Amino acid sequence: MLTPSLEDYLEEIYRFSIELGFIRITDVANKLDVSLPSVNKAVKILSKKGYLEYLPYKNIDLTEKGTRLGKFLVRRNQMLQNFLEAIGSEADKEEEAEAIEHYLSRETVDAMTMVVDFFRNNPDIQQQLIAFQKKYKNTQDSPNNI
Numbered sequence: 001m002l003t004p005s006l007e008d009y010l011e012e013i014y015r016f017s018i019e020l021g022f023i024r025i026t027d028v029a030n031k032l033d034v035s036l037p038s039v040n041k042a043v044k045i046l047s048k049k050g051y052l053e054y055l056p057y058k059n060i061d062l063t064e065k066g067t068r069l070g071k072f073l074v075r076r077n078q079m080l081q082n083f084l085e086a087i088g089s090e091a092d093k094e095e096e097a098e099a100i101e102h103y104l105s106r107e108t109v110d111a112m113t114m115v116v117d118f119f120r121n122n123p124d125i126q127q128q129l130i131a132f133q134k135k136y137k138n139t140q141d142s143p144n145n146i
């Protein structure tokens with residue numbers, strides 16, 4: 001198990017490996033708005049845990065284990081944004097997915113993924129939900145009215 005912070009590092013490292021084909025400490029630092037020593041420290045820990053191959057002043061490479069988890073973390077983040085969209089949340093979906101992603105069990109991630117796919121395959125039911133939400137907002141049941 002990785003800490004939320006290490007999950008975010010691995011997630012961004014995986015994104016860079018896909019988008020640029022290489023991973024640089026400076027890119028990760030800029031993206032996550034953290035210092036170079038912080039990234040160095042995280043990279044060392046992720047290497048020790050077998051997610052990265054790293055020699056100081058050389059390239060960083062994802063191991064197979066790191067690639068697998070990185071892909072999962074990126075997909076989980078995207079799924080959560082899609083989930084928040086699907087249930088009609090008006091929150092900042094990017095920010096909220098970023099915050100909640102680390103605290104969900106694999107079982108809950110699977111269940112939420114299914115909800116996203118369910119709505120994708122049943123747009124008529126999604127429309128019913130949206131219509132219900134519009135009415136619901138004005139009823140006393142809404143938590144906003146408590």
Ligand code: MN
Pocket residue numbers: 004008097098099101102
């Ligand atoms: Mn996060």
